[in-house]
Amino acid sequence: MPKNFIIRKVAVLGAGVMGAQIAAHLINANVETLLFELPAKEGDPNANVTKALEGLKKLEPSPLASPAKLTYLQPANYEQHLGLLRGCDLVIEAIAERIDWKSDLYRKVAPYLGADCIFASNTSGLSINELAQAFPEAQRHRFCGIHFFNPPRYMHLVELIPCASTDATLLDRLEEFLVSTLGKGVVRAKDTPNFIANRIGVFSLLATLHHAHRLGLGFDTVDALTGRYLGRPKSATFRTLDVVGLDVFAHVVDTMRNNLADDPWYTHFALPDWLDKLIEEGALGQKTKRGVYQKVGNKIHVFDLDLQTYRLSEDKLDDAVKDILRERDWAKKLAALHASARPQAQFLWVVFCDLFHYCAVHLEGIANNARDLDFAVRWGFGWDSGPFEIWQMAGWQKVVGWVNEDIAAGRTMSSAPLPGWVTDATRNEVHSAQGSYSPGSNQYQARSTLPVYDRQEFPDRLPGEAMQYGETIFETEAVRMWHTDNDIAILSFKTKMHIISSELLDDILRVLDEAEENWLALIIWQTEPPFSAGANLLQLMQGVQEVGEEQSGGFFGKFKGAVQRVKYTVAGGGGLSEIVNAATGNVPRVEDVIVKFQRVSQRLKYAQVPTIAAVDGLALGGGCEISIHCTRIVAVLESYIGLVETGVGLLPSGGGCKEMTQRAAAEAKGGDIFPFLRRYFQNIAMGEVSKSAELAREMGYLRASDRIVMNHFELLHVAKQEALALVATAYRPPLIQRQIPVAGRVGIASFKASMVNMLEGGFISEHDYAIGSRVAEVMCGGDVEVGSMVDEQWLLDLERRNFLELLAMDKTQERIEYMLRNSKPLRN
Structure with a gap:
């Protein structure tokens, strides 16, 4: 590979929802991009791509930084334009999540790839090593997985997954391109089912579904509990499922069920009957305008398990639990949730407990260190803090004790013991000034030293990392x-x-x-x-x-009473000082x-x-x-x-x-x-x-x-x-x-x-x-x-x-x- 290897032109194979949006973001970054799709059976051979590009205009939020960018995307099809791949430095495959279809496509395009071209599969969880088998052995060093999150323009995370043969230098170059040119946060993932973010994020959703059903909580109540109060997106849990698509969620769960038979939580890798029913009815979420939620007129309705139909959505939060959730200190918040006997508080604690438990058991197998897991979840699911960050901020050993108590009492979703590195009495953190803990090496691993990160003077930080913003002048x-x-x-x-x-x-x-x-x-x-x-x-x-909190007799009352005089003071050149002085008596004149x-x-x-x-x-x-x-x-x-x-x-x-x-x-x-x-x-x-x-x-x-x-x-x-x-x-x-x-x-x-x-x-x-x-x-x-x-x-x-x-x-x-x-x- 040349020393000054530059990704000048990219081809995206597959003009579906993800492929078209990945191509759109490449154009946002001024990268010359071709978008491939199967040729249309009639008329213009590029009609399928053209239809996908028209679809981009209708998406909200828009995948395009400007509608004018769309004209720069070059449509292509597999029958007429495979020769154009020779001029591409990067090819991203983004077709449906089927290994047989992907393998057939790889065999078809491999002869047209340039000698230094990087080929990456945008898969949400299929085995990269298995996919690599469809490539000629001589080309496998240029193959890897690249997992964008939806929507690609807005989600910061990209998971980069090597196969056994992937050239390390190639992966470094690709990471630099993703970070600086496309503006992404890159996490290197291991080749395990659903990689890091989906593995943890989907488990968290499954745990939430499990305990909501067990405790009889309505989906709207769960969303009110698990959104911004926990530092997560407003879409929380069930609205997130609607945005992602119930069918897409089902596919990711199936990937876990089909490939993780040895997982101690395996019995929970299944969809509840009510969700299967909605999918069968075509209620897939936002894209079909009905899912867990449905808009009726101007009102939002939510699916009710007891009624087996939709009812008006309500946010029934326990006032005492709401007071706990307003606490910003995770040590105090988690302690209060753990100690409370109120059902909504207990629901939140057990969801956190199972999440901590799952992350602790699986960290070594799915990620290189705790930083990669936390950043993957934070950047991929929009959380303010990752699971290990919250655990550390809440008090490592205190939380270890609580989780162990619940495991012993049979209150957790699995009886698997916490790993020894977690229960080590000397451990108080996984994130420190030296780096983040790696169970595989039993060391704290520092951040990447790739030159591209020299451009980030103040990167996204973690607990335990000091962030000194320079020297104060005043x-x-x-x-x-x-x-x-x-x-x-x-x-x-x-x-x-x-x-x-x-x-x-x-x-x-x-x-x-x-x-x-x-x-x-x-x-x-x-x-x-x-x-x-x-x-x-x-x-x-x-x-x-x-x-x-001001009453009509407070500031607003005085302000509105005094403001009437402005009609006379402005006309006479007197300004607005009377208004402000009447209202407060000590505030600078507005015109000043x-x-x-x-x-x-x-x-x-x-x-x-x-x-x-x-x-x-x-x-x-x-x-x-x-x-x-x-x-x-x-x-x-x-x-x-x-x-x-x-x-x-x-x-x-x-x-x-x-x-x-x-x-x-x-x-x-x-x-x-x-x-x-x-x-x-x-x-x-x-x-x-x-x-x-x-x-x-x-x-x-x-x-x-x-x-x-x-x-x-x-x-x-x-x-x-x-x-x-x-x-x-x-x-x-x-x-x-x-x-x-x-x-x-x-x-x-x-x-x-x-x-x-x-x-x-x-x-x-x-x-x-x-x-x-x-x-x-x-x-x-x-x-x-x-x-x-x-x-x-x-x-x-x-x-x-x-x-x-x-x-x-x-x-x-x-x-x-x-x-x-x-x-x-x-x-x-």
């Missing part, structure tokens, strides 16, 4: 400014959801002063996503943390905060050192405004960016409208600005949020010079490289633009005309129209002639005035209050 309640080992400063917010407050704005100004005086560049990077959920208006004004925010935006844009916004997750409202004013944005693909202020009856006032107007003027290049302004106006007026960083680029929030990163653990590394590149070119900030052409009153009238049609059609409300009209006024430069030249401050002043006037309106106040009480927008 720190306040709202921010921390710090650095690692070079001359680049990093700014991290400390507020909840990285919300932007008046104090945080003060701190950013201080950070910028420090950066310009002593550092080469400044990166805004959060140690945990999101980048920023924006500026919470009430936090900005008075710092209320529990708005939902807006001026400060605008100053921060302009300082970020015109700083003497490059400023980099490293965006991961949400960058909404004020978070978006901060990012778009930085010299560069480096964004993870899964970044959701937008100016959403209209949702609470306001408009962007931290420079967002101004910046988008400037970009439209630059794109117009001296011509008519209105066509270029239209998309920016629509994004802001409708509060549109990008569903990926690629779409953020299409919407104009990312520029051509901004970067997109696939693996969010590489975000800081790429941001640093971008900063260093700017420094190396003797960076100078852009010149202040003093003449910006605007669309003026003609543009305002055009936008209003389009909104009148939407208003009359019932698509927007009168208040939406009022907000949109003010967005139009700002972005068109106000009541001036078309083509008039204005400067940035003119546009900032328009932003500020319209923001304050919108804040004075009753309907805006209703939107703000509704959003804060219900966490969703009100369209009034």
Whole structure:
């Protein structure tokens, strides 16, 4: 294999649900991709692939970072295009889970593979060594298993499984491609049925089904217990089965039943009768719109075992158990569940007990170490913490004692004893600073030393691993400014959801002063996503943390009473200080905060050192405004960016409208600005949020010079490289633009005309129209002639005035209050 082996082109064999989505994610990563399927019997031979590609458009969430990406996928079929495989560096087989079908396909395509081509089977649990037998012996060193999780764009895990002949260097190259190019978390698995994640995850589901039936708990109650309270996805247990597909779950269980006869839990590898019945009826879950759950009108119904039909779903949680589940400390939470006599608490304890028991007995056989098992479950099933992580955080020896008690009392699903390495009295952890425990070698194994992991300065961490985020430059309640080992400063917010407050704005100004005086560049990077959920208006004004507990005579009462005077104070130029002072008496004037925010935006844009916004997750409202004013944005693909202020009856006032107007003027290049302004106006007026960083680029929030990163653990590394590149070119900030052409009153009238049609059609409300009209006024430069030249401050002043006037309106106040009480927008 060449030293600089690069995977340039990939072929995916099989255009089913997984194959098509794997191909879509390869295109997301700008990898040239062919998608193969059987030729159609009539008409276009590629009709089967074309149908699969059309199906991708209908999936939610979308497997495509942008619908435009679909045009880059090259359809192919096995009769006409096998010769194209010679130009591929990687071929991924993703057809149905049948060894005979896969083997036939391998024999058919093997003669067309290039000398250095890697061939990988995307199987969820079939034997890789058995599959390898269908390959010519001379080619087996280039064969391995590669298990993507559904949906491939969003699930972080890929399991990589070698066969006995797989070349180690080949596997390393493939891992580097998966990690950096496709943005995945790779776990090396052993060739055992269902590998690691499905083996453990499916057992956990089976244990949950077993104990729910034994204790007579409804499926909706089980889901209320086993979702976010346990640090797992909202889909919890039975909703997860519906999403995965009951038939798919049945197939994975069958794989365990057919291949694990010696497993001490073997008798439990079977589907309950009710689940078999649903599958026979075609109730397969989300894809058939009926499974464990069914939507009837606007109501969700759940299958009831006693009734043998569906009933209205209810979340009947024991209040005492709910209090236990609110505890964040796993030691206290698990101890309370174990000690409680309440059925729901006992249910949760026995599910954990059996999960710990199963993981302990099988770790040595299915994984190289405890880290691989925990990451596989965490990344493959969306858990916040893996089984061994929870066990360690709850107190290793204490949990060992509880599990042994249950084994001795016959309360566990198997009587198999815990392994000696588990019960070793000197053991208090499986994850440590030295690595994670491996029963096979009886050692703590360090993380992979592949060069690709040098790009992850702060990888996903485990209990026992110290994570020191550099050396502090200065720190306040709202921010921390710090650095690692070079001359680049990093700014991290400390507020909840990285919300932007008046104090945080003060701190950013201080950070910028420090950066310009002593550092080469400044990166805004959060140690945990999101980048920023924006500026919470009430936090900005008075710092209320529990708005939902306020009564009408509290802050809201005072705020709404005082806000009536804004109609007079704004008109007279008096500002909003009376409102805020009447409400709290000690909070900065609103217009002062807006001026400060605008100053921060302009300082970020015109700083003497490059400023980099490293965006991961949400960058909404004020978070978006901060990012778009930085010299560069480096964004993870899964970044959701937008100016959403209209949702609470306001408009962007931290420079967002101004910046988008400037970009439209630059794109117009001296011509008519209105066509270029239209998309920016629509994004802001409708509060549109990008569903990926690629779409953020299409919407104009990312520029051509901004970067997109696939693996969010590489975000800081790429941001640093971008900063260093700017420094190396003797960076100078852009010149202040003093003449910006605007669309003026003609543009305002055009936008209003389009909104009148939407208003009359019932698509927007009168208040939406009022907000949109003010967005139009700002972005068109106000009541001036078309083509008039204005400067940035003119546009900032328009932003500020319209923001304050919108804040004075009753309907805006209703939107703000509704959003804060219900966490969703009100369209009034």
